[in-house]
Amino acid sequence: MPTAPRTTEIAKSAPPPARSVLRDTAFLRLWTGATASGLATWALPFVLGLAVLDRTLSPAALGLLLAARTVGFLAAVPVGGVLADRHSRRGVVLWSGLAAAASAPLLAAGLGRSLPLMALAAALAGAGQGACRPAFQALTAEVVDAGRRQQANAAMTLSVRVSTLAGPALTALLAVALGTGTLLLGIGALWLVAALTPGRGTRAPDGARSPEGPSPQRPSFLAEFADGIREARRHPWFIATLAALTAVIATGYSATGVALPLISRDRYDTGVVLAAATTAYTAGALAAALLIARWRPPSQGWAALAGLAAYGFAPLSLLLPVHPAVVVAAYAVAGVGIELFNVPWFTATQREVAPDKLARVSSLDFMLSYGLAPVGLALIAPAIDAFGPRAVLAVCALICFAAPAAAALVPSARHFSSRPARKAGAP
Incomplete structure (x- = not known):
């Protein structure tokens, strides 16, 4: 009868x-760069808002600058994606x-x-922001091995x-001693950190020439982007979840962004509800990022989609004249849910x-x-004027709950994988 292996032998054979x-x-270098880019992205509209408060900018000018930034972002995102697959991801982060x-x-x-001049600069800022986003996402997969990527993505979202959470207070304190122009230069310094800090990944650029001869002629930009779309379509769970995410952001996020300030003012006659709800949302997301860094739900796709659906509690809480604590709690739940979705999704x-x-x-x-x-933000306000806030909020809450539920019906959505799930104990 064979003897059982000794504990010391098992310990030696087990992976560290x-x-x-x-x-x-x-x-950590990548995290520092991504954190700097995220802080710079958040800070620009806030600092420009301070310029409106001191009457250096008009509200109409602020709207124009934010629109220019959005145009730059949308134009650069697909370009950045193609370039980051064609060349070094580190290089795309640097130049963007x-x-x-x-x-x-x-x-x-x-x-x-x-x-x-400011509109041109805002478009340039949006282009840099848009081009670096897919490059950072792909560079994370190069720098971090597969077993630690969920922890890495949680650390990214935590920053x-x-x-x-801390940015508004810190920026407001700096604004007391520094002018808006100086704060804008500080945003530029953050972008320099984002550009210069990350190191190279492990992947060789696709554009590198083979030592055996010249590389074949490269497809056009549109052809390469279309190839990326075909790759996305190979993963039904990705297409279904992206549709659900887009629906939630375009309706729930937009509705609460417009309706929450109005309801805080008109129903509760105070701005405290607005501040408390937005703070609770961020605090909930922080707690969820810490949780999801280590938690591995058995059906991670379904768990993530349930988290995405939890955003529906935010517009739902604004439907009826409930106690302010209910609104704050609903936003905390929404914050937890969105981070329980984001990390497994990435x-x-x-x-x-x-x-x-x-x-x-x-x-x-x-x-x-x-x-x-x-x-969504542009359409929500006219919809509220035409149909009233309750009808719009009800429809938005329904979409937030229904869209992730529909995505969960796609078979591969259960595990966010088109590959068959391995049985427990299988190699």
């Missing part, structure tokens, strides 16, 4: 525990960050002097939420999509989900 991604220098950094002194120079995309097409597929994600948000 994975090293924390927070102790990885390459990831430098472009966004160059916009800061132009914005400062045009402040109070030339609105056309965004901390910036959102991780699954990095895992399932072909590595040489990852940036293009990621650009499709950002272009649709973030790109349609301004459209």
